[in-house]
Amino acid sequence: MLKGYKYRLHPTVAQAEFLIKTIGCARFIYNKLLEDRITIHEEAKASDGSKHKPPTPASYKPLFPFLCEADSLALANAKLHLDTAFARFFAGTAGFPVFKSRRKARASYTTNNQHGTIRIEAGKVRLPKVGFIRFTQHRGFDGEIRSATVSMTRSGTFFVSLLVEQDDEPWVPAEHKVGIDLGLVHFATMTDDDLVTEKIANPRNLRKAEARLKQAQRALARKKPGSKNREKARLLLAKKHEQVRNRRHDFLHKLSRRIVDENQVVVVETLKPREMMQNRRLAKSIGDAGWGELVRQLEYKCKFYGRTLIKADPWFASTQVCSSCGENGGKKELDIREWTCAACFAHHDRDVNASLNLLHLAEGIMSSGQGLPDELGP
Known part of the structure; x- marks a missing residue:
């Protein structure tokens, strides 16, 4: 390895x-x-179409x-x-x-x-x-x-x-399966097979450092191009941006390692951040979250430690489907955080319901005997 x-x-x-x-x-x-x-x-x-050998x-x-x-x-x-x-x-x-x-x-x-x-x-x-x-x-x-x-x-x-x-890591099986719903209000909502739900707070690293970044950027803009003071201001701004990046990566590495240590099967939704960032109102918050980096870390860490990672299809209706009866309640706007199923009258927290549906997805694959693919097709 x-x-x-x-x-x-x-x-x-x-x-x-x-x-x-x-x-x-x-x-x-x-x-x-x-x-x-x-x-x-x-x-x-x-x-004549003849190609020379590249240097x-x-x-x-x-x-x-x-x-x-x-x-x-x-x-x-x-x-x-x-x-x-x-x-x-x-x-x-x-x-x-x-x-x-x-x-x-x-x-x-x-x-x-x-x-x-x-x-x-x-x-x-x-x-x-x-x-x-x-x-x-x-x-x-x-x-x-x-x-x-x-x-x-x-x-x-x-x-x-x-x-x-080096030698492969010793395979130590874990006990649980977990469904992970990613979001902005809470960075992640995780529900395991014991139906224990945990909501991970969104650290909002960029938002918290935004005032200091603006101050450093304005200081750089006031400096004369080519001067030593401008180079000092550039380095100061670069260091502040690196602090934001390092805090984000530290949070994601600790969270992904904890998920892999505690769970044998990990189910995550497949998001498309670039397309979602077309919404200018949410673009900065989506970029600050780092969902794609979390999934990337989960992929290689699951491979290292013998875990199974399932990436649900992008069109999997984790938010719309009732986790109790399976009824599709239709598309819901982002401001709707709780809703009641019209079929079974179960009251749902939007994020918890989505994580339960992702968990049920893995359980359905395991019970059908189809194996556990790394990524589910449509």
């Missing part, structure tokens, strides 16, 4: 400068290879000597990332690869471990062409390091993610 471990790096000034240069070289190679592939494709269309990162070094200073494996991995992007495009699972922007793209590069070039010794991690860098190893691991991805945030903070090959 391959598992990633992410740690905070504390490089010296010289080491940080080298890491920034290597990140830039990896981005340059990615963009140059993409540009040349597009050119080759256009030339092949204009000629390699090494072929650019005579033309651009600064590439010789970077880690060659970082450049090779940039090419592999582009190859993967094209493979996904031709498979129809992603759009056409786009150029990486210096300001918008994720600042990172990946290098491989070759005979101990990446290792941990005396509280430091060794990286190729950089040497030993101080880092905060807040948790250990057992296994062989396969690769390392160095990344830099907008505020200039460096991290390293070590990909480790």
Whole structure:
């Protein structure tokens, strides 16, 4: 099993400068290879259809000597990332690869471990062409390091993610099944097979930090472009945004790990946040919630620990159907938080009823003997 471990790096000034240069070289190679592939494709269309062999990162070094200073494996991995992007495009699972922007793209590069070039010794991690860098190893691991991805945030903070090959986690079965309804009033409403319901409060991290973010943004707007004070204001704003992101991820990681630890079968509704964010009144709150990130974390954590994750079909009427008798009561507006079934007169809390219907969905699949798929079709 391959598992990633992410740690905070504390490089010296010289080491940080080298890491920034290597990140830039990896981005340059990615963009140059993409540009040349597009050119080759256009030339092949204009000629007899014969295609030239795409260049390699090494072929650019005579033309651009600064590439010789970077880690060659970082450049090779940039090419592999582009190859993967094209493979996904031709498979129809992603759009056409786009150029990486210096300001918008994720600042990172990946290098491989070759005979101990990446290792941990005396509280430091060794990286190729950089040497030993101080880092905060807040948790250990057992296994062989396969690769390392160095990344830099907008505020200039460096991290390293070590990909480790290790034995599979021991499978420890859990007792419960749980249905999870996601929302804005409460972030999650969870009901297990003992009919115990818990409502998780929505942390609203962005909303709580909005006043401080506005103040920092206005301070940045008043600074002269290109000045040192503007750079200081930019870093301050970036740090405040990172605090919001870190708080959101901390909340989601703790919640998803708790769900996986306590339940063998997890049922979640499939939401489409991008489409839902077309509602301008709710767009900021939907983006702040992070539903998609929670589902992503549940997917890989369920895989790690031998759990079953069921994603209900987007058209599954978890809110409209009565969890007591199964009668469909029709579409309900968002401001209706409680309702009474016209058939059996059961009174429902909207979110609790939805989580019960999701739980019943898993129970129906198990009782029918159809198995437990990762995602249900229509």
